[in-house]
Amino acid sequence: KNEVEQSPQNLTAQEGEFITINCSYSVGISALHWLQQHPGGGIVSLFMLSSGKKKHGRLIATINIQEKHSSLHITASHPRDSAVYICAVVNSGGSNYKLTFGKGTLLTVNP
Amino acid sequence: NAGVTQTPKFRILKIGQSMTLQCAQDMNHNYMYWYRQDPGMGLKLIYYSVGAGITDKGEVPNGYNVSRSTTEDFPLRLELAAPSQTSVYFCASSYGIRSVTDTQYFGPGTRLTVL
Numbered sequence: 254k255n256e257v258e259q260s261p262q263n264l265t266a267q268e269g270e271f272i273t274i275n276c277s278y279s280v281g282i283s284a285l286h287w288l289q290q291h292p293g294g295g296i297v298s299l300f301m302l303s304s305g306k307k308k309h310g311r312l313i314a315t316i317n318i319q320e321k322h323s324s325l326h327i328t329a330s331h332p333r334d335s336a337v338y339i340c341a342v343v344n345s346g347g348s349n350y351k352l353t354f355g356k357g358t359l360l361t362v363n364p
Numbered sequence: 365n366a367g368v369t370q371t372p373k374f375r376i377l378k379i380g381q382s383m384t385l386q387c388a389q390d391m392n393h394n395y396m397y398w399y400r401q402d403p404g405m406g407l408k409l410i411y412y413s414v415g416a417g418i419t420d421k422g423e424v425p426n427g428y429n430v431s432r433s434t435t436e437d438f439p440l441r442l443e444l445a446a447p448s449q450t451s452v453y454f455c456a457s458s459y460g461i462r463s464v465t466d467t468q469y470f471g472p473g474t475r476l477t478v479l
Contacts, residue, residue, distance in 0.1 A: 257406065286468075296454060296470035339406070351422070352468070354406030 256280050257355040259340050265361045272327040272337045276340030283343040285323050286352065287314050290337040298323075299338075330362045365390050368471035370455050376477045377445040380437070385440040385474050387455030395458045396438040397468065398418055398422075398430065400451040407454065445478045 260275045276285070287299045300307050301316040302323065309316050311330075316323040327334055337359050341352040371386045389396065397459055398410040409422030417472040429441040438457075442449060453474045458466040 255406070291429070294452065294473045294475075296456075296473075298467045301467065341407075351409060351412075352407075354408075356404060356406045 255355070256344070257340055257342055259338075259355040259358050261358060262356070263359045263361075265363065266330050268331060268362055268364050270330050270362075272330050272334070272360065272362075274338050274340075274360070276323045276325070276355055278321050278323075278340075278342050280342070280351075280353075281345040282297045282318075282321075283345045285316055285343075286341040287323075287325050288339040288341060290339060290357065292336065296339070320322050327360075330360075331360045332364050335360055335362050367391065368455055368457055368469050370453075370474050372474060373472065374475045376479060377442075378479060379445060379447065381445050382441070382443050383445065384409070385442070385453055385455075385476070387438045387440065387471060388436050389438075389455075389457040389469070390436065391457060391469065392435060393457035393459050393469070394435070395460065396432065397456045397458075397465070398440045399429070399454045399456065400424065400439070401450075401454060401473075402451050404478035410440065410453075411429075442476075447478050450476060450478045 256279050258277045284303045286301050290296045302316040311328045313326040337357040339357045340355040368389045379391050397412045401407050408424045411430040413419045416435050419430050432438050432461040455471040456468040458468045460466045
């Protein structure tokens with residue numbers, strides 16, 4: 254079983270819809286990162302969370318440490334949000350340099 | 365700032381050939397990383413470096429070598445290319461060691477095919 258599981262694997266939405274992508278992990282963590290991989294391949298960091306909730310524009314990330322679960326929400330989705338969204342965790346028992354990545358969720362937002 | 369740059373963008377190798385993937389960053393970051401991304405799989409750490417002259421293995425180091433002679437550059441060497449090394453390679457950097465608080469900045473990737 255992977256340490257980091259994302260769901261769904263693929264998600265198709267209509268423009269304007271509210272999107273939720275989930276990430277569950279099986280180890281104790283120091284922090285959790287959400288990243289976005291554009292269709293061209295480039296990867297950018299969206300959020301780093303160790304507790305609670307963070308918001309940036311239309312993106313909201315939440316984490317529940319007790320339940321070992323995080324969600325990434327996109328409000329008023331737009332075709333430019335189409336990308337792969339990747340969850341990565343920092344294992345609290347491991348080296349701080351090392352991120353363990355989920356396989357990603359492919360989001361397609363249709364106009 | 366250019367951020368993290370990688371060359372080449374694409375490369376096709378024959379089995380047994382060697383090549384070096386170049387990575388450079390202009391953000392004065394101490395920490396640099398090489399990842400590979402296989403289809404349908406999460407990114408895996410190949411090697412990392414905590415500063416010039418210091419490197420260490422990640423999860424999947426076999427078949428690769430690295431060096432870090434300067435803060436800016438972190439090349440990845442494939443000595444005897446094998447089909448299993450067909451992948452997309454990403455270089456990344458961060459200011460400090462603590463991934464807890466340090467954002468990693470990724471390069472655009474190198475798509476390598478070994479035939």
